[in-house]
Amino acid sequence: MKPTVVIVGRPNVGKSTLFNRLVGRREALVDDSPGVTRDRREGDGVLGDLEFRIVDTAGLEETFDDSLPARMRRQTEQALDEAEVVFMVFDGRAGITPLDEQFANWLRSRGTNVFLVANKCEGRAGESGVLESYALGLGEPIAISAEHGEGIHLLFEPIAAVAPSRDDAWESNQSRGGSEEDDRVLRLAIVGRPNVGKSTLINALLEQDRLLTGPEAGITRDAITVEWMFEDRRIALVDTAGMRRKARIDQKLEKMSVGNSLHAIQYAHVVALVLDSKQMLERQDLSIARHVIDEGRAFVIVVNKWDLITDHKTALKILCDRIQVSLPQANGTPIVTLSAETGRGLDTLMPAALEGYADWNRRVPTAELNEWLKDAIERHPPPLATNKRPIRLRYATQSKARPPTVVLFGNRPEDLPTSYLRYLENSFRDRFRLSGTPIRMLTRKGDNPYHDKK
16 A cells, blocks of 8 residues: 655656665666666655655656667656656756756646656755746755755655555555565566566566567666566566676676676575577576576576477477586576467466475475485495595584575595585485575584484
């Protein structure tokens, strides 16, 4: 029941800075270059004791064709359709431009609840621009500085006028159950190289054109989170900017976009790496996959544009062989083949993601864990240590989940080669049927406290 507040305005007037100020953290990318924001971004805003849904939009452009700016404009129009309060932001220092006038007229014609916000008014910098803005016919402007936090409290009253009362909000929460369990959201990050179809995939899952798509590579710049219900389960789908090799990134904005994508991986529960069926698991795909595994996220490989492949069996074998050779730590990772464009195979993605999430949270009882360790050692004993003395692994315990982390105790754990730890990892995965999640094998030196000493 939170009111929806939408921020609009021409490019580079500080909309994303205001968005970040209202959500209380630096979520949206901010840069001096115009047109940084493309997709509309949503967040939970807080102002005093008010809670509301805040939407950042792309800079309004006077274009109506099929170009990228026109598609960005349509995204803004969709946001305005859901708005209860609209803050039209302009640059107080620059004053009113012809583009500001055009969009003020357009907003008035829509009958939207619009409030004029003069940004960049720290000190007395925007006085002349504030006076000019009365001519727009949108009432008295609210002078603020989003960057410095000045005047933000003046936005309270317009939002409070459409916010539900405390009693209504309490009743709404109780009708939903209001429990912490109901509010738990599974965060699914969609990552990959540019132009592999990440945004198209999310639009296909949502069954709406929520995110900008097109033939241009690198349309997505921000990591955009969209909440969605899948079979009574709350899912936060996170669309990310395409990640190229570091050597090819030379622009500050792209570096910021990639940083946002890496941040999205770090805070995701499940990560879906989207591959192009015509260029599967290239060097950059491998780099992204290794980063996901190093972060310990549940992992699903998604091969998009599968409808373009004629020999599916051969293509899948090539991919599996490539994983075996170049990404052995991803053995057992589910591979989902689909076409986001046609929808074929789309129904297989979420079951794979949910299974990976369940495995990521798995805890194995200590008795079963040590039974597995005993069997694994009998099948393949540890090699001798560097001084030709035997390595004895005495017992194991699971220290944590997310991802499953097993601690092995023995007499010379530092001499265990990586290959043997990889064997134990694969054996553990096979024994307990864990797929789509990294497994940590840690070693500690120590005696079994349950062993009778004489």
